Amino acid sequence: MEMLNFTVGPVMSNEEVRAIGGEQVPYFRTAEFSELMLENERLMKKFAKADEGARVVFITGSGSASMEASVMNSFTQQDKVLVVNGGSFGARFVKLCCDVHEIPFSEIKLRPGQKLTEDHLKPYDGQGYTGFLVNVDETSTGVLYDMEMIGRFCRRNNLFLVADCVSAFLADPFNMAEIGADIMITGSQKALACPPGISVIVLSKRAVERVNQMHVRSLYFDLKDSLKNGERGQTPFTPAVSVLRQINARLREIERNGGVDTETAKIAALAADFREKIKELPFEFVSESPANGVTPLHPLNVSAYDIFLELKDNYNIWICPNGGELKDTVLRVGHLGDLAPEDNTTLINALKDMQSRGLL
Numbered sequence: 001m002e003m004l005n006f007t008v009g010p011v012m013s014n015e016e017v018r019a020i021g022g023e024q025v026p027y028f029r030t031a032e033f034s035e036l037m038l039e040n041e042r043l044m045k046k047f048a049k050a051d052e053g054a055r056v057v058f059i060t061g062s063g064s065a066s067m068e069a070s071v072m073n074s075f076t077q078q079d080k081v082l083v084v085n086g087g088s089f090g091a092r093f094v095k096l097c098c099d100v101h102e103i104p105f106s107e108i109k110l111r112p113g114q115k116l117t118e119d120h121l122k123p124y125d126g127q128g129y130t131g132f133l134v135n136v137d138e139t140s141t142g143v144l145y146d147m148e149m150i151g152r153f154c155r156r157n158n159l160f161l162v163a164d165c166v167s168a169f170l171a172d173p174f175n176m177a178e179i180g181a182d183i184m185i186t187g188s189q190k191a192l193a194c195p196p197g198i199s200v201i202v203l204s205k206r207a208v209e210r211v212n213q214m215h216v217r218s219l220y221f222d223l224k225d226s227l228k229n230g231e232r233g234q235t236p237f238t239p240a241v242s243v244l245r246q247i248n249a250r251l252r253e254i255e256r257n258g259g260v261d262t263e264t265a266k267i268a269a270l271a272a273d274f275r276e277k278i279k280e281l282p283f284e285f286v287s288e289s290p291a292n293g294v295t296p297l298h299p300l301n302v303s304a305y306d307i308f309l310e311l312k313d314n315y316n317i318w319i320c321p322n323g324g325e326l327k328d329t330v331l332r333v334g335h336l337g338d339l340a341p342e343d344n345t346t347l348i349n350a351l352k353d354m355q356s357r358g359l360l
């Protein structure tokens with residue numbers, strides 16, 4: 001039986017993307033590759049619903065590399081930023097701002113699964129903050145934050161808004177220009193459903209201006225250099241060429257099928273199908289504000305991690321375990337990548353089989 005992957009990344013890729021992975025890697029300082037990269041930029045901007053003056057940078061490095069690059073190119077020790085910390089990805093922004101880059105910050109700490117409300121933001125109104133960092137879908141607990149509310153708060157306080165959409169891009173509705181986000185980040189291995197290796201930073205016009213004035217103490221993460229090279233469809237250093245070709249195939253596929261809204265609707269429908277089917281089994285939902293990309297579940301009778309192991313070892317199905325304190329209490333079922341409602345049924349049947357064997 002073929003492996004079925006319900007993790008939140010890397011996820012399953014379609015045939016076309018997989019075939020590109022089997023090809024020789026072409027030389028990239030060519031007009032052909034530049035053209036492909038300019039198309040990647042155009043489609044990324046379109047799908048992020050970014051403003052006309054926005055630009056796109058492709059970083060060879062996983063999503064966290066782009067999180068770090070965004071922090072380094074947006075803020076200095078003269079800033080004061082607010083970080084939403086609702087789980088392990090929020091904690092990563094805290095770590096980047098606080099321990100690594102020493103940017104003054106406050107954190108809004110949320111319980112696992114808790115949603116963000118106006119009441120959480122109110123105490124920070126008019127307090128001299130300059131930036132805001134948030135994981136649009138806090139993937140560790142599948143919480144989708146209200147970006148319209150956050151956008152209003154940021155506009156009101158003139159905050160530079162960094163939106164980590166690594167797992168939300170394509171999966172949840174996101175309109176960068178309307179929200180007023182300055183930076184949007186995503187990665188190749190989530191809803192883009194390509195192998196890991198590339199992360200993407202979309203910068204608003206305002207963000208491009210800011211980045212171009214920054215003095216960044218880094219060779220690899222100085223986005224000025226990436227922006228300059230990107231004007232001609234190139235990167236300063238050798239990129240993950242094959243992954244960028246795979247991203248191109250995926251972006252074109254999404255465009256052919258009707259664009260970002262069609263893709264988002266497909267992922268939303270897959271998530272809804274699963275959430276309906278899982279209701280008859282002994283699980284509780286964890287997220288107060290469910291994102292489309294992933295369903296975190298609390299098993300009522302057994303360890304979450306044991307379910308992960310049993311499905312992997314005896315059914316060839318991968319779901320996503322949680323780390324840290326949620327290891328035994330929460331597991332996650334992803335809805336990203338080349339999956340269909342029949343695959344949800346296969347997973348549900350495996351869980352029912354486990355139940356009949358007394359393992360659920």
Ligand SMILES: *Cc1c(COP(=O)(O)O)cnc(C)c1O
Nearest residue numbers: 062063064089135137139166167
């Ligand atoms: C997956 C993910 C990341 C990036 O993780 P990497 O392992 O560095 O690719 C960042 N933020 C969120 C919200 C994610 O889901």
